[in-house]
Amino acid sequence: MGACAVGRIGEGTGGRMDVDVGIALDSLSVVFMLVLVGGMWGSRAKSASSKLYFSLVVAVIVLLCSDIGYMALLGNEEARGALTAVKSLYFVANAAVIWIWAIYVDYTVLGDRTRFNAFGKLCTAILAVNLVLVAINAVTGCMFSITKAGTFEANPAGMWAFTTLNYLSAIVMLVALLMHSAEIRRGVLVRFVLFPMIPFAAESVHLADPSLVLTCSYAVSALMVFQISQSNLVYTDELTGLGNRRRLTDRLSRWFHGVQNAAVCGIMIDLDGLKSINDTHGHAAGDEALILVGDAIRASAPRESVAVRYGGDEFIIAWNADEGPEPEAVAAQLETEKATANERPRPWGPLDFSVGFLRSDAASCPDPEAFVERLDALMYEAKRLKRPVGSGQAQTD
CATH class of the missing domain: 1.20.1070.10 (Rhodopsin 7-helix transmembrane proteins)
Known part of the structure; x- marks a missing residue:
């Protein structure tokens, strides 16, 4: 050197x-x-x-x-x-x-x-x-x-x-x-x-x-x-640069199976209207929307977290609860990043996504599969209510 x-x-x-x-x-x-x-x-x-x-x-x-x-x-x-x-x-x-x-x-x-x-x-x-x-x-x-x-x-x-x-x-x-x-x-x-x-x-x-x-x-x-x-590349989503499902699986397995009674925080984000954007404005516009969500996640995710594109329009952030903030704070930051992204108008309209979050424990989420299933349910409840929803919050209109 x-x-x-x-x-x-x-x-x-x-x-x-x-x-x-x-x-x-x-x-x-x-x-x-x-x-x-x-x-x-x-x-x-x-x-x-x-x-x-x-x-x-x-x-x-x-x-x-x-x-x-x-x-x-x-x-x-x-x-x-x-x-x-x-x-x-x-x-x-x-x-x-x-x-x-x-x-x-x-x-x-x-x-x-x-x-x-x-x-x-x-x-x-x-x-x-x-x-x-x-x-x-x-x-x-x-x-x-x-x-x-x-x-x-x-x-x-x-x-x-x-x-x-x-x-x-x-x-x-x-x-x-x-x-x-x-x-x-x-x-x-x-x-x-x-x-x-x-x-x-x-x-x-x-x-x-x-x-x-x-x-x-x-x-x-x-x-x-x-x-x-x-x-x-095996652990990275090519479009957004975030991790992929394999990376999340590896990290969750380490947390749930490697530490007794580990508490894990998680957030699931779902990009709203991706199919409509693709159908109306083309897949390049849909890719742009996905990249914007990835940027918002990068700006919001805690330092020690794993942030991944879990599926087509679904993303997950997860972290050891002892090494990061409460999920409510990260969910709020995501909303702030979304508002910042929407300061610039786009042909396909404002960016919107639904956010479900939780802080798990061994009783409610004994393994990674239960953790993701619970996050998924909270995210769909957030989509229905059109606001972020966390575990334990009242799920009513």
Whole structure:
């Protein structure tokens, strides 16, 4: 993630061979990453997590291409300006890769879908400082300079500052991952943790033997995140970016069967009039309405909750009652988000949905199936009364 010794490739006996091997490895990695980009092109705009991973792959490609350009120009006395430019681009891409990985973790694991949490904000601040360092270097050479012979000369203080900040950003997100390890599937956790570790190991090898430059290790890390993104597709609704029924089932099973007498709060939301919107204005309008409901849910769902599209026009938010607000508060926030969405007129009319909510206990809802059935009944009562309905409320006109 840093690059404290990369300038020494190509120096000494066999240097040109080292450069050629480095270019070949990076080039193969670029081809591999382009294949990933091609496979993702059609789905890159489907959800925020897809966009983030797409950006991560592009940043790795830029990193690899800048490294190829640097090695190709190394030793060219007439290309000092170009060497400075591609090396600066390398450091910018290096910092961007770690930042995008951190925000991807922030979004997909830590659960804050509407704004960065403290971890994400800290990593963004670190990125800003590193970008300022690279910009200042162009004037002062505080990180590195290109000699008259066309070789790389590092300024140890500036280089270590950049590298330390990059590692600090990675460490911050690793701490965040470990803090939430109980909520993350083991295979996903391992891949996320290994993402910064593989380039770190490659740099350690490079420090021991400067002739070995393994920037291509970033491609291996990106592949692991690709595996996570594909795994997440199994648990994600493609249209709204929320979870799907499988994700809800897994989480409810953990709560109901893993903790004795667990109390779980839940809300079921049903989009009113979806069939009419589809029939009158087309399925694109219906998709827009579903996405708006998903946005309202993301803005309202408690941090530790699971929010899913349960069926065609039905959504569920669920959370451990000991780790979140009362369901009435979340239902009220949903109504506020609906009013905000309706400030903008749409051809198919105002957005409307029905909300049923409850706080369960072992007696009333002994298992996930009973929990969902009870939510479903409350939601239909809310649809009949045209107002949110919670468990225990009077169900009369």
